[in-house]
Amino acid sequence: MNFKLAEGFTVTERFLRYVVVDTQSDPASTTCPSTEKQKNLGRLLVEELLAMGATDAHLDEHGYVYATISSNTEKKTVPVICFCSHMDTSPDCSGEGVKPIVHKNYQGQDLVLPDDPTQVLRFAYHPDLKNQIGNDIITASGTTLLGADNKAGLAEIMDACYQLLKHPEIKHGDIRILFTPDEEIGRGVDKVDMQKLGAYAGYTMDGESAGNMENETFSADGAKLIIRGVSSHPGFAKGKMQSAIKIAGRIVAQLPYDLSPEGTEEMEGFVHPVSISGHVEQAEIDFIIRDFDDAKLAEHAGMIRKITEAVLVDYPESSYELLIKQQYRNMKNVLDQHPQIVEYGMEAIRRAGLDAKLCSIRGGTDGSRLSFMGLPCPNIFAGEHAFHGKQEWVSVQDMQKGVETILHLCMIWEERA
Numbered sequence: 001m002n003f004k005l006a007e008g009f010t011v012t013e014r015f016l017r018y019v020v021v022d023t024q025s026d027p028a029s030t031t032c033p034s035t036e037k038q039k040n041l042g043r044l045l046v047e048e049l050l051a052m053g054a055t056d057a058h059l060d061e062h063g064y065v066y067a068t069i070s071s072n073t074e075k076k077t078v079p080v081i082c083f084c085s086h087m088d089t090s091p092d093c094s095g096e097g098v099k100p101i102v103h104k105n106y107q108g109q110d111l112v113l114p115d116d117p118t119q120v121l122r123f124a125y126h127p128d129l130k131n132q133i134g135n136d137i138i139t140a141s142g143t144t145l146l147g148a149d150n151k152a153g154l155a156e157i158m159d160a161c162y163q164l165l166k167h168p169e170i171k172h173g174d175i176r177i178l179f180t181p182d183e184e185i186g187r188g189v190d191k192v193d194m195q196k197l198g199a200y201a202g203y204t205m206d207g208e209s210a211g212n213m214e215n216e217t218f219s220a221d222g223a224k225l226i227i228r229g230v231s232s233h234p235g236f237a238k239g240k241m242q243s244a245i246k247i248a249g250r251i252v253a254q255l256p257y258d259l260s261p262e263g264t265e266e267m268e269g270f271v272h273p274v275s276i277s278g279h280v281e282q283a284e285i286d287f288i289i290r291d292f293d294d295a296k297l298a299e300h301a302g303m304i305r306k307i308t309e310a311v312l313v314d315y316p317e318s319s320y321e322l323l324i325k326q327q328y329r330n331m332k333n334v335l336d337q338h339p340q341i342v343e344y345g346m347e348a349i350r351r352a353g354l355d356a357k358l359c360s361i362r363g364g365t366d367g368s369r370l371s372f373m374g375l376p377c378p379n380i381f382a383g384e385h386a387f388h389g390k391q392e393w394v395s396v397q398d399m400q401k402g403v404e405t406i407l408h409l410c411m412i413w414e415e416r417a
Contacts, residue, residue: 005163005167005403009159009399009400009403010158010159010162011155011156011158011159011396011399011400011402011403012102012136012138012155012396012399012400014048014154014155014158014159015100015138015148015151015152015154015155015394015399016100016102016138017044018041018044018147018151018154018155019098019100019140019146019147019148019151020098020099020100021037021040021041021044022037022040022089022095022096022097022098023035023037023038023040023041023087023088023089023095023147023181024037024088024089024090024091024094024095024096025038025088025089025090025091025181025182025183025184025185026091026185027091027185032062032063032181032182032187032190032191033062033063033088033181033182034088034181034182034185034187035088038063038087038088038181038182039059039063039181041087041154042059042063042064042065042087042179042181043059045057045059045065045087045154045158045179046058046059046065046067048158049065049067049158049161049177052161052162052165053165054067054068054069054161054165054177056068057177060191060193062181062191063087063181063182064178064179064180064181064191064192064193065087065177065178065179066176066177066178066193066196066197067161067176067177068174068175068176068177069161069164069165069172069174069175069177070174071172071173071174072168072170072171072172073171073172073173073414073417076173076414076417077173077417078172078173078174078413078414078417079173079200079201079413079417080173080174080175080176080198080199080200081173081175081176081199081200081201081202081203081409081410081413082175082176082177082178082197082199082201082202082203082375082377083157083160083175083176083177083178083202083203083204083205083406084157084177084178084179084180084202084203084204084205084366084367084370084377085150085151085153085154085156085157085179085180085204085205085206085382086150086153086179086180086181086182086183086184086188086206086366087150087151087154087179087180087181088181088182088183088184088185088188089145089147089149089151089184090145090149090184090387090388091184091185092145092388092389093144093145093388093389093390094143094144094145095144095145095147096144097143097144098140098141098144098145098146098147099115099140099141099144100138100139100140100141100146101113101114101138101139101140101141102136102137102138102396103136103137103138103139104136105134105135105136106129106132106133106134106135106136106137106395107133107134108123108129108130108133109123110122110123111137111139113139113140113141113142113390113391114141114142115141115142115143116141116142116143116390117142118142119142119390119391120391121137121139121386121391121393126385126386126391126393128208128209128385131209131210132395132397132398135395135396135397135398136395136396136397137393137394137395137396138393138394138395138396139391139392139393140390140392142390143390144390145387145388145389145390145392146392146393146394147392148382148383148384148385148387148392148393148394149206149382149384149387149388149392150183150205150206150382150384152205152382152383152384152394152398152399152402153204153205153206153382153384153402154179155399156205156382156399156402156403156406157177157179157205157406159403160403160406160407160410161175161177163403163407164407164410170407170410170411171411171414171415172410172411172413172414173410173413173414173417175410176197176198176199178192178197178202180192180366183206183365183366186327186328186364188366188369189366189369189370189373192370192373194373194374194375197375199375200375201338201341201375201376201377202367202370202375202376202377203345203367203377203378203379203380203406203409204365204366204367204370204377204378204379204380205379205380205381205382205402205406206365206366206367206379206380206382206384207359207361207379207380207381207382207384208381208382208383208384208385209357209381209383209385209398210354210381210383210397210398210401210402211349211354211355211356211357211381211401212357212359212380212381213342213345213346213349213356213357213358213359213378213379213380213381214358214359214360214361214365214378214379214380215331215332215335215342215358215359215360215378215379216292216330216331216332216335216359216360216361217292217328217330217331217332217360217361217363217364217365217367217368217379218269218290218291218292218328218330218361218362218363218364219290219291219292219293219294219297219328219329219330220288220289220290220297220326220327220328220329220364220368221288221289221297221301221324221325221326221327222286222287222288222289222324222325222327223286223287223288223289223301223304223322223323223324223325224284224285224286224287224322224323224325225248225251225284225285225286225287225304225308225320225321225322225323226282226283226284226320226321226322226323227244227247227248227251227278227282227283227284227285227308227318227319227320228244228281228282228318228319228320228321229241229242229243229244229245229247229280229281229282229283229315229318230242230281230315230317230318231279231280231281241280242315242317242318243280244278244279244280244281244282244283244318245278245279245280245283247283247311247312247315247318248276248278248283248284248285250311251285251304251307251308251311252273252276252285254307254310254311255271255273255307256303259271259300259303260272265362266360266362267292267360269289269290269291269292269293269296269297269300270289270290270291270300271287271288271289271290271300271303271304272287272288272289272290273285273286273287274286274287274288287304288327289301289324290362292330292360294329294330294333301322301324304322305322308320308322327364328364328368328369328372329368329372330368331365331367331368331371331372331376331377331378332360333371334371334372334376335371335376335378337376338376340416341376341378342358342378344409344412344413344416345378345380345405345409346358347408347412348405348406348408348409348412349380349381349405349408351404351405351408351412352401352404352405352408353401353404354401354405361379365377365379367379380402380405381398381401381402381405382394382398382399382402383395383398383399383401383402
């Protein structure tokens, strides 16, 4: 970089503060945020933003944090850009009592996590560890996730705000900050006030390997298959009972392996049953349907319907209903209309001294939905790895590169205005 960071990076200290705050979201909750404890981190972030000089920082009733770093450029109208990360951690693994450990000067060894020695971060199983020799790796202690997804992004954005306010020589337009709840349960932007945000372009800091930028996500639907069987007393059921539970089992058993998460990779879509519930008379299977091609979502739903109808030939008194709900769409459909947003992001990564790589993500981010809500929003690396599990990790140096990338992005938008 062509300037000296004020008092050095603060990203690591911020990250270590944030991960010990339990912010796990809850898909069974109907409130927003889904768990009140997410606001504990939101309040901390607001306090820090106010302390560094972001005078409008606040936490709203729904658990969203908004703030502005005001423009310091002269005689230029610079488009307003937004940086976004989410505060919640995944419901898949406990986020209570996180004990972060910094493994300094990593040399390629397997890392045994002390609170559960069966949890071993193996060099052979985590490909990006080969790029971390000499770096400082942060893990949890073995009984919880770490929360790098997405508190690494939070810490990077917060440090970047600090640096912008300490370095008036870094010229930039108005920078909006958005921290969201409930991203991990698919509700991260449900209550975003887009008018208040008022940004032209956005960048989520929620990606994996340093240097990567994602301009393409899955398109996603949810599907609920309702099976209505025939119940009767089991002692007198011969020729009468048609168990919805057994019908559901046969349907799941016939789903093709090459259209499953465990049987697909790269640009291949999948159909994934995520839950089964019910009883003899009625059972329900919930699916997630994913593909990069919107048109294939309907094909995948048609496959579920075809299997179901074939199974029900043997159960003539039973019936089914398939309900499809749109979840999010591939943000590339929007980003391709605004190529400079991605181009500036790639240039910022290169200016930070990294090899910039444009990628697709087999998932979604807040940016997927924000893009279709009027805020084109690709996803930039935050350095998080092995997320949603006890072996989650991030490196100090990758987070520092995330901070540098944000600062360069701010400068590029100002330069090009």
